[in-house]
Every structure is written in structure tokens, then in C-alpha cells.
Amino acid sequence: KAGVTQTPRYLIKTRGQQVTLSCSPISGHRSVSWYQQTPGQGLQFLFEYFSETQRNKGNFPGRFSGRQFSNSRSEMNVSTLELGDSALYLCASSIRSYNEQFFGPGTRLTVL
Amino acid sequence: AQSVTQLDSQVPVFEEAPVELRCNYSSSVSVYLFWYVQYPNQGLQLLLKYLSGSTLVKGINGFEAEFNKSQTSFHLRKPSVHISDTAEYFCAVSGVNAGNMLTFGGGTRLMVKP
Numbered sequence: 001k002a003g004v005t006q007t008p009r010y011l012i013k014t015r016g017q018q019v020t021l022s023c024s025p026i027s028g029h030r031s032v033s034w035y036q037q038t039p040g041q042g043l044q045f046l047f048e049y050f051s052e053t054q055r056n057k058g059n060f061p062g063r064f065s066g067r068q069f070s071n072s073r074s075e076m077n078v079s080t081l082e083l084g085d086s087a088l089y090l091c092a093s094s095i096r097s098y099n100e101q102f103f104g105p106g107t108r109l110t111v112l
Numbered sequence: 113a114q115s116v117t118q119l120d121s122q123v124p125v126f127e128e129a130p131v132e133l134r135c136n137y138s139s140s141v142s143v144y145l146f147w148y149v150q151y152p153n154q155g156l157q158l159l160l161k162y163l164s165g166s167t168l169v170k171g172i173n174g175f176e177a178e179f180n181k182s183q184t185s186f187h188l189r190k191p192s193v194h195i196s197d198t199a200e201y202f203c204a205v206s207g208v209n210a211g212n213m214l215t216f217g218g219g220t221r222l223m224v225k226p
Binding site for chain 2 (some may be wrong): 004031033035042043044046047050055056058090092094099100101102103104105106
């Protein structure tokens with residue numbers, strides 16, 4: 001069974017631009033969560049989607065948004081990029097909430 | 113809300129020696145507890161989890177952890193480490209009603225030396 005895939009793996013943007021990251025969960029998994037990993041703040045929860053509905057949201061500004069499609073694939077969008085948005089963005093999927101999460105390799109975003 | 117403290121940012125240890133990585137948490141509600149490992153340039157892999165039942169949890173790669181509710185701790189142990197265990201280890205918690213929202217500790221870098 002294929003694992004969680006994230007595209008692209010690496011991305012370079014400039015301040016003020018917007019970016020969309022994609023996550024394809026493991027087949028049959030309906031929950032997708034997003035995390036931001038930075039050296040300064042560590043791993044922080046962004047949001048969780050289950051069956052196309054946002055279930056939980058972390059403490060991030062409204063520039064960070066996401067969505068989930070009917071095939072459980074998820075995208076997250078960051079608008080008006082800031083230098084501090086440079087991070088590794090990890091996606092995790094699970095069959096349902098309160099179940100083991102499987103993480104993808106991440107998308108490394110660099111904002112110049 | 114929950115918080116997690118990993119007491120050691122780095123733990124150097126010689127190969128075949130035992131190791132303990134410490135994790136303490138704070139929460140106003142009951143929690144589930146997890147340990148994840150991250151190898152360089154990779155995502156996170158679940159080592160073990162505590163949901164309920166026996167407080168001693170066994171995971172993959174010979175790791176185990178013990179949930180101590182009175183001390184709000186969930187320390188990770190391995191009796192004999194290998195070079196291949198060199199990685200970053202993260203302790204995480206989620207509230208029992210918080211879905212898949214994990215709160216992570218700052219991580220402990222385990223460095224196994226030959």
C-alpha cells in the first residue's frame with residue numbers, strides 16, 4: 001500500500017506570494033492533518049480534515065487555510081507569504097480520528 | 113490545552129548502552145500519548161502509543177515506554193541502542209476529545225556513538 005505523498009517536495013517562493021501544497025493520504029484514510037515544523041517553534045498543528053470537514057484548527061493566522069476533497073486528498077494554502085513561513089510542512093493521514101497517523105515526507109517551503 | 117516537555121534536547125550514548133528519553137506533559141483533560149521518530153529528511157514514524165490499559169507500552173525497534181499518570185510522564189526506553197537509532201525523537205499528546213490534533217514536545221536528538 002502506498003504511503004502518504006506530498007507534492008511538491010521542495011518549493012521556493014518570495015514574500016507576498018501565495019502557495020498551495022498537496023497531500024494524498026493512504027488509500028482508505030479519511031482523516032488528514034497538517035503540521036508545520038520549524039527549528040524555532042518545533043512541530044505545530046495546523047488543522048485536521050475528516051470527510052471534507054475541518055475538525056480542528058491550530059493557532060495560526062487566517063493566511064493559512066486548507067481543504068479536503070471527496071477522494072480525501074487535501075491541500076493547504078498560505079497567502080501573503082512571510083519569511084517566517086519557511087518551514088517543513090508535514091501531512092499525516094489516518095483511517096479516522098483517534099487512530100494512528102501516518103506522516104508523509106513533507107514539503108520544504110523556503111520564503112525569500 | 114496540553115503542553116509537552118522533553119527534558120533533554122540531546123542525548124549522546126554509546127552503541128549497545130541503554131537509553132531513556134524523558135517526556136513530561138501537562139493537560140487539564142485525559143490524554144493519549146505517543147512517541148514518534150524522525151530520521152533526516154523524512155517524515156515522522158510512530159514508535160508506540162498509549163491509549164488505555166497497561167501502562168507499559170511496547171513499540172517497534174525494541175522501544176518501550178511507561179505511562180505514569182501521577183508524575184504526568186511518558187519516558188521512552190531501549191535496553192540496547194544501535195547506530196541506526198540515531199535520530200530525532202518526539203513525544204506527543206492529544207486530548208481524548210481532540211481528534212487527531214497532536215501537541216508535540218521540542219524533540220530529543222539521540223546520538224549513538226560507536
